[in-house]
Amino acid sequence: MNTQPRRICLVGVGLIAGSLGLALKRAGSVEMITGLGRDAGRLAQAQALGAIDHFTTDPGQALEGADLVVLGVPLGATAAVLRDLRPYLHDDLVMTDVGSAKRCVVDDTETVLGAAPPGFVPGHPIAGTEHSGVEAAFPSLFEGRRVILTPLASAHREAIAAVEWLWRQAGAEVTTMSVAHxxxxxxxxxxxxxxxxxxxxxxxxxxxxxxxxxxxxxxxxxxxxxxxxxxxxxxxxxxxxxxxxxxxxxxxxxxxxxxxxxxxxxxxxxxxxxxxxxxxxxxxxxxxxxxx
Amino acid sequence: MNTQPRRICLVGVGLIAGSLGLALKRAGSVEMITGLGRDAGRLAQAQALGAIDHFTTDPGQALEGADLVVLGVPLGATAAVLRDLRPYLHDDLVMTDVGSAKRCVVDDTETVLGAAPPGFVPGHPIAGTEHSGVEAAFPSLFEGRRVILTPLASAHREAIAAVEWLWRQAGAEVTTMSVAHxxxxxxxxxxxxxxxxxxxxxxxxxxxxxxxxxxxxxxxxxxxxxxxxxxxxxxxxxxxxxxxxxxxxxxxxxxxxxxxxxxxxxxxxxxxxxxxxxxxxxxxxxxxxxxx
Structure with missing residues (x-):
């Protein structure tokens, strides 16, 4: 696992993932940001706004060569997205999400993948606005804000380091706690x-x-x-x-x-x-x- | 009754009455603003901030020559203040208040004074902040904001006109409705x-x-x-x-x-x-x- 990931895949490019993309691009932290979603029109908008470098609606293509994948979809879509990604997940891939509740994401992961992969580090940036969609994204959204990670005991140390690194590139302060807390x-x-x-x-x-x-x-x-x-x-x-x-x-x-x-x-x-x-x-x- | 009152008495000079004083002074609308209260130190602060021209802790002195009196005290103090003012009230005096509830003010007036005087026009400026005290007052607080007046059937037309005039001088939009509404x-x-x-x-x-x-x-x-x-x-x-x-x-x-x-x-x-x-x-x- 790469503790300073170079190729990022954003699954669902809305306010949060879009703002992360803009922040990473502005900081010049990564080599390539790929957007994955179902709506090519909205992905093209994200690309035009500079939140992603390119996009695809094909999960296999999206994860090809990616070091780290960020699930930026609503909580209710997590299981379906994991099912789409499942054939292309591998042990070297770091995976995180941005969901506002963490037990349900862990449950979905265990249900769909059998067990949470060692590269999976659930996360939640405590930032946002009442607006949504990539058109509301802005690169400073996470500056000085907190991101909570809730890694399971099975999580690989390098995966945690990679996700921490990612959010710090966006200007956030990263803390770790249990899912229940x-x-x-x-x-x-x-x-x-x-x-x-x-x-x-x-x-x-x-x-x-x-x-x-x-x-x-x-x-x-x-x-x-x-x-x-x-x-x-x-x-x-x-x-x-x-x-x-x-x-x-x-x-x-x-x-x-x-x-x-x-x-x-x-x-x-x-x-x-x-x-x-x-x-x-x-x-x-x-x-x-x-x-x- | 003077529909364009020249001499105003503010009873209780906190955020609301203090801001009204500052607004009236800035607009040059009135000749004289007297502050009445129990705490000379706080009244001196209101004077220093320019919300009132002078002050007294004596109700008789405060109402001497006043055209219009504004009750700027918390709702729970209304009855006590009315008792203090009662000996000095007269039929030519216009009186209003700034309380956030109106039935209780009308009730207090009727209880203390027997009946609401024809010069009394209950009012409520829909403005404020989470701060309080004259140190939080500012002259533009009422600009473009609404002030609700809830005159009783017994209210004198000129009293209503005077209170409307007063709030318009502070930049507010004045509307009238029933106490219950x-x-x-x-x-x-x-x-x-x-x-x-x-x-x-x-x-x-x-x-x-x-x-x-x-x-x-x-x-x-x-x-x-x-x-x-x-x-x-x-x-x-x-x-x-x-x-x-x-x-x-x-x-x-x-x-x-x-x-x-x-x-x-x-x-x-x-x-x-x-x-x-x-x-x-x-x-x-x-x-x-x-x-x-």
Missing amino acids: HDRMLAITSHLPHLLAFGLVDMLAREPDHEEILGYAAGGFRDFTRIASSDPVMWRDICLGNREAVLEALGRYRRDLEELAERVEAADGAGLEAVFSSAKQTRDAHKHGFER | HDRMLAITSHLPHLLAFGLVDMLAREPDHEEILGYAAGGFRDFTRIASSDPVMWRDICLGNREAVLEALGRYRRDLEELAERVEAADGAGLEAVFSSAKQTRDAHKHGFER
Whole structure:
């Protein structure tokens, strides 16, 4: 395995893989970036934007000579993509993905390939916007952002090194943790907030006068609901892919809301203030941590 | 009543009243702005920042010669402030407030003053930030933003005209609606989102490893929780002040979350995607409406 891979294959060139391609090209880190996908028109767009050097819709051709393959597809497409790639995978190939949940990717890998190959290192760049598609890609997306890798015990050390190297070329800080820890953390900081924002805007959408109501929504609402503009299919897959941790977080949150409702009902000002103060204190203490 | 008031009294000079003062001074709209409060140190700061011309802690002195008084205090302080002002109120005085809920302000007025005076025009500028205090005030806060007035049937036409004039001087667009309609709309677009954001960050704060978890929170979480940095006392008062509408909105939202949880549990991808798509469509359609 090549710990500084020269030939990269991006499978699915959307916001994340496209931005990685742009970053690697800008840094001059690799020799060749091949895009693989099903839609030649979108791949041609990725090539025109400079995210890939060339493209193909043929998996065998795409993996020919590749050192490292990045799965940049929605979680729900992982198994199908692995089935397409299976005949061309080999022990020297490093493979990673960018999925927002990791247990389901590992499960898909084990289901389709029998066992996770030693070259496979699951990954998740903590970066993105509410936009999607390669047209929203930009090369600095990962600068100063964190990428979490969740390698299994069976992973080859050189494969981990290669994936770490790749993300550092894109300007990211790489950390490693267990699949379960990743999935629990992200359920709270990302998956649950998306569910809540989608839910709130959907509730509003069902109000007959929602257009008037939105006309009186201020900056707080705009920021709170920004993530409700995210891709529905991608988030459907994430909620199902990380179902257990999402349900656990959502269950706890629903119990907390029940308690908040009781406090409002009982006009328990001190109780409400205690919750609000705890939240403000925690968020303010971390405020500058967000600005990286 | 003077439909173009010259002498303004701001009671409580925080973010909102302070920004109004700065805007009126910048526009050269009024002759004199007096600040009234209990804390001379903070009033001196407001004067130093140019939000008021002079200040006093004496209600009688503050209202002497004033055409229009703006209550800029948290909702929970409205009744106490009205009691302080009561001896000095007269039929020619226009009075408005900036509270985020309107029924409770009207109730306080009727309780303390017997009936809402004809010069009283409840108001709510749909503007603000997660910061508070006069040190966060800035003169363009209301530019292009909406101010909702909810005058009662008993309100004097000239009082409404004076308050409209005042906010237009600050660059705002003024609209008028009923107290109930205001309170229901704001419960959905502002009060409920604040409750949800406070609740989420409080839940996170109770995780033993919340500092590590926050380290992996990305821009989505940052924006979603920005409003959880808002003033706890102010939001306690708003939740209690608009209790009925907040409980109604929260109740509906909790039922929606129950349904979402059922869909995640049942791995109902189509059902989740339908909710997420409806939300995305509604928010995207309004996206440019936020940017004013």
